[in-house]
Amino acid sequence: MSERAARADQRLLVVSGVLLVLAVVLATAHELDPPWAASQDIVRAEVAKHLGEDKALTLPDGIQQIWIEPLDRVDRCVTCHQTMEWGEAFAASPHPARSHPNAALLEAHPIETFGCTLCHGGQGMATTVDAGHGHVPHWEEPMLDTKTAEPYGLTQAELLEARCAVCHVTIDEVEGMPLINSVRERLFDCIDCHRMPGIPPGDDPKAPDLRREGEKHPTKYTFPDDYDGPRTALAWHIEHFLDPKRMTPGSTMTKFKMTRKEAAALSMLVLSWRRHGLPPEWIPKTE
């Protein structure tokens, strides 16, 4: 073999070796500085500020998760949100060190049992800020935060009631669900024609059975050509409540008088009507 070919091989080997080292360095850098490490630093600093260095040192390091056994589901939100249950002292802390704003609610729904995403949405399996909060392509349930609520003229707390309603299937008022409570009575306008969960059927329900309406996949909704709002299942139902014929040409449904907010509340209720696969003991009995 000529000297020249040998030198060419050596050059190739050197270049390839450098590329390989570069790949290893890039991958290792990602491993050594995972996206959640900076968040844990914020939390640790905040804990040190309020409760002292010693307490901060007791915070767990690395990915944390809650395994919701009955659903075989994990929520890794607690990797960063470690002080969610630490009450008042962390009420004004910067995210992700801020505590849950409603301690009573949290006590009634322990994190260890229910995790986070069951109520809040988002991608429990993820460990990065964007992916975790679910505002990424190919994740169907983004976190129900201010950003998600805003296009519907709702606050985050109001939008979250959509998730309360998944378990709290009742015609009675439920504490902490003011928006949906305000429209529950209106469901009596619907029972003549529709079947709905948790409500006795009317005499002759002719219109579509709504007991599993929340399972209809968003891609099955069609929007009229002149529609330019958000293309979501929730938006579709809001528009449909406000003007049934606009969204479903030929619909015989009455155009009830209601505000946009009431329509949103009713839409959230309708979307919560689905088979949820939750353990029966989680579902509150109707009083």
Next chain:
Amino acid sequence: MSAPGWRPRDLVKGFRPRTPREGADAVVQNFVLHAFPVRVTKKALGWLTSGWLGTISLHLFLVLTLTGAVLLFIYVPSVERAYASVKDIEFVTSFGGWLRGTHRIAAHLMVIVVVLHLVRVFLTGAYKKEGPPGAYRPLNWWVGLVLLLLTFFLSFTGYLLPWDQLAFWAITVGTQIAASVPLIGEEIRQLLLGGTTVGQPALIRFYVLHCFVLPALVIYLVAYHMWRIRKDGGLAATDRVVEDAKAQARVVPPAPGKTYTLMGATEGGTVQAHTPVALIERESTPAIPAIVRRAFATFVLTLAVCSLLGVMLPAPLEEPANPAVTPNPAKAPWYFLWLQELVSILTFQVGDVTVDGAFLGGVLLPGLLVLLLAAWPLLDRSPAAAVGVWFHSSRKVQNRVFLALLFATAVLTVIGTFLRGPYWAWMWPWDAPPAPPTWM
């Protein structure tokens, strides 16, 4: 690979032949000792002779085996856990995203490089039956064709494993194409899927094929593929070196090589015994270190390129597989999109008759192409002088037809991949359709 007369104590004591015959047999039958020749022509080592594409294909297979072996420990082949286990690989496993990204890139590259390897062999006439005594290169061409199909099938079976929408619908489309085989199409589809739809039986079948059956077949056939190169007298380009040397009368007549007489165990001779190119000092070089060094360098290059792309281009993972929600359009894996494109083009109505594009474009045409490729070594009438020469003038027409077919395939693939939107209608990449509605 193994020596005859295997005894359990060999496990710890190593192989000790009981007779000279047994020892000779063991050497003759050992593949590893014959993976490389003793001497190799400088021509065969050159970058421009082969592009080293076959070697790089094997390197890619090695990279896939290495990364895949690790992924095996984490991935769970069940419809309940598959998707979540891939998410875990992305978000929790140390170096998981890198491993998966590298595995995916290597898989795509392997499809490309194996096809390019076939193109090289065709354009250099390296499959031709004209060759030194004892050589029969068409056999290796056929083995190579089987390996090409195995490569597609390996990639196709791996496509399903993440169990996301991309996987589910690509396999649904792909197996529907298979179902248009006349008479037994539906049976083939159900044999693949273990049912009538893509579900748990399909996942476990694809998993076992992808991780065990197909790699085992590839390892076996690649070993044979490489061994055949030795039996065929090296790369086709070697023939020209030998002929040139003969013409210049520089050939030393074949010496009664000690090696061959020692191997009284074998029948016949090797190609080298007839074509003493190994003895032409000026044209050849010891295989060790020449081949080994270049093979190692190309392996490191392959590993580096895959690793770097793997870390820079994360593998996608779409929504969890949902049989109730069909993406529009649903596309087969990219290397089958030329077929899906053909299926679409060839499905049309003449009066009341609907022409079945699935059969024409998905089965008949690719089937004919594979048959034509398989039969070509027997049909190619070009002279021996065309063996191992790029674009030999005697093969002008067939090379042009081959390249035209290749180009058409590539164009159809690009159209199917980038220029087809909902309902398979033409769509420029810049006017993508509005995103489908979401929940909230």
